[in-house]
Amino acid sequence: MRVSVIGCGHLGAPHAVAMAEIGHEVIGVESDPGRCEALGNGIAPFFEEGFEDLLVRHTASGRLRFTTDLREAADFADLHFIAVGTPLRADGHGYDMTQVIEAVRSLVPLLNRPATIVGRSTVMVGTVERLQKIIDADARVANVELVWNPEFLREGHAVRDSLLPDRIVAGLTSRQAREAVEEVYAPILDHGVGLILTDPPTAEVIKSAANAFLTTKISFINAIAEVCEYVGADVNMVAHAIGVDRRIGDGGMRPGIGAGPKDVTDFTHRVGELGARNAHGFLTAVDSINADRIPAAIRLIERAHGGPIDGRTIAFLGTAFKAGTSDVRDSPALRLAERLAERGATPVIYDPEAIAATRELHPEFGYADTAEQAITDADLVVLATEWPEFTADPELPATTADLVRHRVLVDVRNTVEPGPWLAAGWEVWQLGRRPQRP
Ligand SMILES: NC(=O)c1ccc[n+]([C@@H]2O[C@H](COP(=O)([O-])OP(=O)(O)OC[C@H]3O[C@@H](n4cnc5c(N)ncnc54)[C@H](O)[C@@H]3O)[C@@H](O)[C@H]2O)c1
Known part of the structure; x- marks a missing residue:
């Protein structure tokens, strides 16, 4: 099937490679020219587990290409996924829906034959109704169908979850739309993934x-x-x-x-x-x-340190939103590092993938090339993103025990198994647990 993916960010780009992987001919539309060019050259603009391999494979095979020109996608594809961003508004009152509205408003008049628009972005309940009105008013041809098909992928597992989701939910109102959804997801449905068909408002609420x-x-x-x-x-x-x-x-x-x-x-x-x-x-x-979870983490850190942390150096392991991604948008770990810095501490950051994105936002923080380097001469260690190299490396507690000033590990994700840390002489502090001492 010929499909387009409009908006090739953290959701859209992995979705585009997944669609190519299951056999479709895919055109990705990305309005940021730098991001579009990188993707077209097979270079991942961000880290997401397993993403770059498939990007390289399918841009090379010709099954996947990228453009900034929406018209090219309208001419090429019969089904258009909408995967543009919906950031939280600055006042916290709901999502900013501008990108979604604009994407649909621009696409619809360009369509010159029956087509299915499949929304994947996470939207405010009630959005589909607004988009349907745009289609009703602006479509130049009949049978432009709208489907709401929310994405449940876990960041850090975007590719795997796109290829093998727990379920596919599609809110739709016509037979054409149903057949298009069944066709585009056929290889995934063949693997036994359930398709939940419903109406658009229910899909939004789901x-x-x-x-x-x-x-x-x-x-x-x-x-x-x-x-x-x-x-x-x-x-x-x-x-x-x-x-x-x-x-x-x-x-x-x-x-x-x-x-x-x-x-x-x-x-x-x-x-x-x-x-x-x-x-x-x-x-x-x-x-x-x-x-309140960030204040709770700060209270734990201060208890573990035995007092205020101003003037202290904190080895800060992990700023990514989750393990498996370089994304730091809305990252609770990064928020915590910022709050610690506001209290006068110096976080020295190490993250396997998110250092560049963190440094761009906070050039004033300290940075290290390895966990060991971050821990060297720190007053205490905070583990904020559950990367396996922090949680599953059996050597880390012992190799870093003599590097740190005080062997205090504060695990604000309750993710490490304390045993190896205690054996290497560390105190381990986790939320809702008594401090564990060697
Ligand atoms: N990131 C995730 O793990 C995830 C998971 C589930 C759902 N979602 C939802 O998916 C949506 C996208 O999220 P994201 O993290 O990929 O955002 P993002 O900001 O990383 O990506 C959005 C992309 O769309 C591009 N864009 C905006 N308007 C465009 C247009 N008119 N034409 C072409 N490109 C356009 C932007 O340049 C950007 O690259 C959001 O609604 C989000 O809530 C994301």
Whole structure:
């Protein structure tokens, strides 16, 4: 099938390579000329696990190309994915929908034969209705169909999740749209992935509800971590023991600086606008616990250090939003580093992939080429992104034990197994757990 992907950022570019990988002829439309040129030359403009290999393979095979010219895509493709950005508005009141509206408004008049527009961006509930009105008003041909097909991929696993998602949700209203969706995803559906067909408003709510539920789980266990700190209980054990119950499940139940603000703030604002009073009250509580996770991490760091951290050097391991990506937008880890710097500490950053993006935003921070170098002469170590090289390298605790001034590890993701660190003489501090000492 001939498809276009409009907007080739962290979501769109991996989606474009995945579509080429399953056999489609793909044209990516990217309005940033530098990003477009890099992609066309097979160079990944950001790190995402497994992405560059497929980009190289499919730009070389000719099955995937990139352009800044939307008209080229309108002429070429029968199905157009919309994957442009929807950043959170500066006032926090919902997503900025400008890119989505503009992409559809520009595309529709260029279409010269029946086509299916498939929205993948994460949008505010009610957006599809707005887009349908644009199509109704501006389409020059009949049968321009709109499908809402939210993306649930986990950043850091974007390629794998695009090729083998947990499910595909498509909100649509016509047979043509259904057939187009079934055709474009046929190779994935053949692998047993479920296709959930519904109407567009339900598809929009499914995406927002999924994000809100995941944030609720993290916020719930963060709230329980607070309780554990009061009574000297162990939140990791609580999460494990309640998660054994399949009605609860332990996935996504690790305390820490976890979820980004985008995941719940927009929906909270929107349900308030709609007047859904109980949903608004509930999500407001979740949002506020989510917002407190950085202050909670700072309190833990100060307790571990035994006082204020101004003037201290902090080895800061990980600024990426998640392991597996170089993205630092809305990254709780980066927010934490910023708050520590505001308190007078000097974070010395090491991240396997996100140093360049971090340095661009914060040239004033210290930087290191390796974890060992970051830890050298630090007053304490903060682990903020769960890269395996921090959490699964059995040598790291021992090789760095004599480099640091105080062997204090503060793990604000509750992700390390303390044993090797304790054996190498470190104190390990995690949220909702008693400090563990060698
Ligand atoms: N990043 C993720 O892991 C992820 C996961 C699920 C959903 N989403 C959603 O996907 C959407 C995109 O997110 P992202 O992280 O890829 O954003 P991004 O900012 O990385 O990418 C958006 C890209 O679209 C380009 N663009 C904007 N307008 C354009 C236009 N009219 N024509 C062509 N290109 C245009 C921008 O230059 C940019 O490169 C958002 O709604 C986001 O919430 C993202």
